[in-house]
Amino acid sequence: MTGITIIVQILNIIKIFFNHLVNIPVNLLAGVGKLYAVLIAFCLDMLQATIYTKILEGAKISEKLKFLTKIFPDEKIIEQKPFFNKFRKLQYLGIFVLASLPVYTGGICAASVLRYVSKNLNRKKSFIVMILGSLIGCIIWVLGINYLFIFINYIFKILL
Numbered sequence: 001m002t003g004i005t006i007i008v009q010i011l012n013i014i015k016i017f018f019n020h021l022v023n024i025p026v027n028l029l030a031g032v033g034k035l036y037a038v039l040i041a042f043c044l045d046m047l048q049a050t051i052y053t054k055i056l057e058g059a060k061i062s063e064k065l066k067f068l069t070k071i072f073p074d075e076k077i078i079e080q081k082p083f084f085n086k087f088r089k090l091q092y093l094g095i096f097v098l099a100s101l102p103v104y105t106g107g108i109c110a111a112s113v114l115r116y117v118s119k120n121l122n123r124k125k126s127f128i129v130m131i132l133g134s135l136i137g138c139i140i141w142v143l144g145i146n147y148l149f150i151f152i153n154y155i156f157k158i159l160l
Helices: 003-018 020-029 034-056 063-070 075-080 082-089 092-100 107-117 123-159
Strands: none
Touching: 020 034, 020 123, 034 107, 034 123, 082 092, 082 107, 092 107, 092 123, 107 123
């Protein structure tokens, strides 16, 4: 394994832990509370959004880190995918919906990519919409997972 392959694998592992399907349940199980779980998930989203945006927009990356630009597909490849075209037609709403999803078919990474390829949208407005989508999505997922834990706890009490 080359050094670049190892670094890409580490980035993929980090992406799994940044995913809301992992970090929100872990935070709730650790007992940090709903508010902190939302804040942690939202802050991780904003960190990812910043990183993805900088990479997509071609931030000055040293030669050693140039491989990071290859993590994301080429703009022409993205434009050919029907999944992105469906959300692209929705414009700001599409970015909002993608940012609110916690799964790999959506999420902050997909919203960042959609925001990047939607050149006709205002950059500031699309970033604000992405932030709002992330925040609303974090709140919904924290509440949903919290109620799921309450339901599972209730079932265990009935069965035991």
